[in-house]
Amino acid sequence: MDALSIGIIVFATVTALLFKFVLYHKISHWMDQDLIKGLAEGDDHKHRFLTQHLNDMKAAKVKRKLQHQRLTDLATEFEQNR
Numbered sequence: 001m002d003a004l005s006i007g008i009i010v011f012a013t014v015t016a017l018l019f020k021f022v023l024y025h026k027i028s029h030w031m032d033q034d035l036i037k038g039l040a041e042g043d044d045h046k047h048r049f050l051t052q053h054l055n056d057m058k059a060a061k062v063k064r065k066l067q068h069q070r071l072t073d074l075a076t077e078f079e080q081n082r
Contacts, residue, residue, distance in 0.1 A: 028064070035068060039075035046078055 032054060040047035053074055057067045 032067075035071060039071060046075065049078055050074060 036047060036050045036054065039050055050071055054067060054071060057070060062070070
């Protein structure tokens, strides 16, 4: 193999990995927003409340599995406090 072939393989591999990384994060963000929209049920105040808590959990590096459970619990708690 010559240098050009190796360069093409390396470029294609790096590009594919970058695409996978970006796509994974975009889909994760879309799933989070879809969950919040579903839990908020059209209530803007509840949507902002859940979005703020999601951002706080991400800043605290809470695991993704726990984030969704906590958001569901917070939505239920929000409704009970109204």
